[in-house]
Amino acid sequence: MGSATPLPSPVAVALPSQVADQLARIEDKASRIEDKYARSEALLTRVEDRVEAAGARMNEAARQADLAALRGEVRALAERTRGLPGLGALVLTAVITAVLTVALTLVAQRLNLQTLIPLR
Template sequence: MTETSPSPSTGPAIVPASPAAREANVQADAGSAVPPPASSGGDQLARIEDKCARIEDKYARSEALLSRVEEKVEGAAGRMNEAARQSDLAALRSEVRAVADRTRRLPGAGALVLTAVITAVLTVVLMIAVQRLNLDAMLPR
């Protein structure tokens, strides 16, 4: 059986690597010689800037849309206020018309004077009739 060493080996491998393995290590080292963070950082920054530009475009479109909506809402509010004013005017017009109709049906000044004269004449005639028939004794004193 084989004995194991009490401490693990930290040095190079005892068994030499095959030529294919050595070539793979050299290619891996050559690939790592180009600093990936610098090139991927630039790409990542470009992508972030592109996304920021798209977000800004969307924000600008949303802002333009909201301003158009705001203008339409203001226009609609103005039209509603105008309609309310027209409705108030129509209601006021109908009230004035109703009052005018009621006052037209009232008797005129001539009818009122005629009624007053007739009432005065009838009152005098009735008082003379009461005195001639000696009915004034029935009146309380």
């Protein structure tokens, strides 16, 4: 392992006043540029937030329009199906059909009408 050489300590150098004034002006301009950049960044952040909020409002409006259209379709479907017979009417029709089928079959057998149907 080698021995570490000590680093030289910084030496204060006196600058000519014209160079010092120019550096001070450059620092001032850099500071103003940083301030403008920070203000621009804040403005862009606010614009981004407003655009996001507007997008959210547009999505909500589109969702509301979709719901309104769906409500209209359900209402139209309900109006079309309102005139259809209910479950009670369908069951009554099935019972009446079964009773009449049995009755007509018995009448056909008593009157010996099965001979009118040719067998294969």
